[in-house]
Amino acid sequence: MSEYFGNIKTGAVTIATGMGITLKHFFNAVHRKGDAGLDDVDYFRQVDGLCTLQYPHETIPTPANARYRLNNDIDDCIGCGQCVRACPIGCITMETVKVAPDDLGACGKTRDGQQKKFWIPVFDIDVAKCMTCGICTTVCPTECLAHTPVADFSEFDRSNFIYHFGNLTRLEAEAKRRKLADIQAKAKAEKEKKEEEN
Amino acid sequence: MEEVKEVSRLVQESTAAYRIICEQFGEAVSALDSNDTMPFFEVLESGRWVEIALFMRDHAKLKFNYMACMSGVDYPTEGKVGIVCNFQSLALLNHKLSVKVKCDRAGGCIPSVSRVWHTANWHEREAYDLFGMIFTGHPELKRILCPDDWEGYPLRKDYKVQERYHGIKVPY
């Protein structure tokens, strides 16, 4: 019998405690936690009150080192292809054309002064496949491939998720290829000629 | 320094445990591979595996009551598939030992120890699912992760994925 009344008593007391807690939160709803980022000094200043944000209008700031959308700065890319090999899921496709010797100037240099030796007609990243592991960015020698803190990049069409970073159009690439082939053929012919002469 | 001592203790304990098993079963088990990372022995007569398992679980100086893991492994060079079991005497003697049991790739059988350790039930189903060895005496040996009508055993080294599954293209 005492257990019976004890149960009723603990039931009533614990239910009242719980209701007290929810009521406290109900009245705390006049405060808002706000969208302070973790790097703000007073991140933990307001601990009570509403903690959600209205997403598109207010956002939690993403830290600068956040790894979300993959971006390639093609001006710095030397076309080494390490990222393609490193990617565990193969979401990067790359095609390169060797730069003809007289085009080296046109192809330019990277930011730290390294001569680029490849045209990159195709540098496609399928960000729908990308799992933002960041392995490609660690192998990149020029640090041109990087994850940006842009987290929200939804699309209506799946094909829009394939980001094209190539620095040549298809026609240009064809021209460069032909040019290279010509030069190579010429060089080969010259070499053969030389050999014949010898 | 401490790391090395720890590892050597592991090997010592495992060796001691192995000796007891070896005394009992002699020819049925291979010599202990006393490496630093995972000391193991192999059950050569796979037909006696359940007997060995029961002995390992119940012997007063072994008490391997806890099967931490059972992994199916493919050995294409030997033409075999097998299981690697990691045992520990949990909360009792705390020593560890690993056991390998192998069988032929084509239609090979390993006796099931799911009645010795309940946990082996699902591990064996998983090994069957992915490697295709038959566990004789298993209460319900059917696929667990793949669908029941899947073809082939995915974790074998020579596995070729099927083209279509119920009209769905498989390699996407």
Added chain:
Amino acid sequence: MQELDTVGQGSVRVTRKSDKLVILEKDLATEQMVLAMGPQHPSTHGVLKLECLTDGEVITEAIPCLGYLHRCFEKCCENVDYPAIVPYTDRLDYLSGMNSEFAYALAVEKLLDLEIPRRVEFIRVIVSELNRIASHLVAIGTYGIDLGAFTPFLFCFRDREIILGLLEWASGARMLYNYIWIGGLAYDVPTDFLKRVREFVAYFRPKAVELQNLLTENEIFVKRTHGIGIMPADVAINYGWSGPMLRGSGVKWDLRRNDPYSVYPEIDFKVAVPDGKHSVIGDCLSRHLVRAVEMEESLKIIEQCIDKIPSPEGFNSRSAIPKRIRPKAGEVYSRAENPRGELGFYLESDGKSTKPVRCKARSSCFVNLSAMKDLSKGQLIPDLVAIIGSIDIVLGEVDR
């Protein structure tokens, strides 16, 4: 008084009245009903399917059907390099990615015999304990939902959100971190990180008390979980249970203590086991209480780690990472204490390739769930929900 008993196959209900049998109901044919619970059911925590054979609301048998989230983790691992497996391990137990990475890194480091800088070890412990708290918050919160209490769930997620923010700050991602690398870390933690973690610990303590008052001590919650799904210790060990599940059955077994790795031997913490006063040992409530106490212990571990961590001067988080990871031929089975139990990795290397020959993840949920058939026998449907909730499964880890 009247005495009821049943004759035959439940077809007639009779009562014995002073040596005379009186037929109460004829042709009372009862049939067992097969109830497919899941894969789309609110309380199977993902895509688990339970085939329940029910007699009224009583479950005669519940057979778990898995594989709806099978992503061939092990096959993937055989095709990528050792460091590239790390992001895949995040996706095993997606609620505690750090712990999974930690377990995997430990396994490969054991195979490579690597020496890890102390600061790396401490940071690893801090982030994985933070992740453990986050994971337990999800476990406790969703357990509340399973039992019908919605509010604690959102309180839990509010606090988990802060942890995810902290981990994002450190690693760059919120759930799938790829932070703990083989032999080191992707980056050192940000400058103010440890200070903010300390603030979080101070913030979280009163919130945990509030959660306890709101959910754990609630009489309805206690009544729903007390004495439900009891698992005796020896059966639990035989089933290969680990983590909070095993401790809930009263076995004082914690890999951080009993098979110590990293810097855990230097840290003082308590292995939580139920005392049997508030709950029956081995029931759902014990498992819940173990998780609640473990959060508190994790806070203590974090505090101690912040006190002991070496200074960042001259520290390079990638200094110990080998250029090319190609372990010598051999096998290793290494494990770590995950929020859900023992996460083990069995790795086999042939010594030639940079890819493992075999990489098996021994997932704790998979093993814990295998006892479902025994646990659910003769329980009511609401109790079945309570039991599934107390196992705290993550289907990503069960199906791999």
Added chain:
Amino acid sequence: MGNSLNAWSEALIGFNLLGLPLGLIVIAVIPLLFIALYSLTYGVYGERKISAFMQDRLGPMEVGKWGILQTIADILKLIQKEDILPTSADRFLFVIGPGILFVGSFLAYAVLPFSPAFIGASLNVGLYYAIGIVALEVVGILAAGWGSNNKWSLYGAVRSVAQIVSYEIPAAIALLCGAMMAGTLDMQQINVLQSGEYGFAHFYLFQSPIAWLPFLIYFIASLAEVNRAPFDIPEAESELVAGYFTEYSGMKFAVIFLAEYGSMFMVSAIISVVFLGGWNSPLPNLGSFALNTWTNGPVWGAFWMISKGFFFIFVQMWLRWTLPRLRVDQLMYLCWKVLTPFAFISFVLTAIWEIYVP
């Protein structure tokens, strides 16, 4: 006051247009409109906001200022939804189920005194009728659950029937205590008997030292009768997906929802009529501040009645967002082993109080 009692409703009954008893229709439409409006505003939007604030969330914010128009958007969505009729369902029961449910919750509004001048039907057995008509909901739930031909629905329906039928006993006995104190079953009369210049002191809750017990018992039992948490086991979304309305969609679903909110207000109104003076102002006359007199009257009456009802609905929501759900057997334990004995005790004590204490 006696003359003005039911004045509006009597006038409305006599209101004929072209031989049509338009007044009767108006009387029926008023509660219907009330249910619809209140469920839209307070029921849906209010519940969402209240639950959000209790859970540290913002709640609906997008549609209109502070999301006020959210329910309009919801209705538009519900209207557009396909009205799915499962092929294996029992068509008749499936369709009739929500209808019975709604009618069941709506019929009791006939005897609710909304103000000193308005009551749909001033029955002399009003309270008895109100208790009885609630039981009609069981039929609707059973029809919906059985007709859906879904195992979860069936579970929900069977649970619900067991629950509602059981909880009617403590609920009825608890109300009987109130009826005993009043000496009448006429809802309007019960209200009249609780009016007086000391405001709340005349309410039956404060009229006897044990009235809080039937009050509490009825409140708890009424939660179970309208399937609100912690007794929401017929719809228990974590166990039975959605219980008896798993298969419903579109407007049928909306009707079930409306019926739920309808009965929520109904039980809240009954408890405030029987124990808290219904349309009587709780404010006492303080000397020259005749607060009670100032705040009484037909319009004030409607205000007090509705705000008392809303207060109890708030408490229902508050409980819902605090507590876990009971199990079926615990629910029955609570009913038969706790509430029913205590209801009997309070019944006897009230009787003694009424007989021996003037």
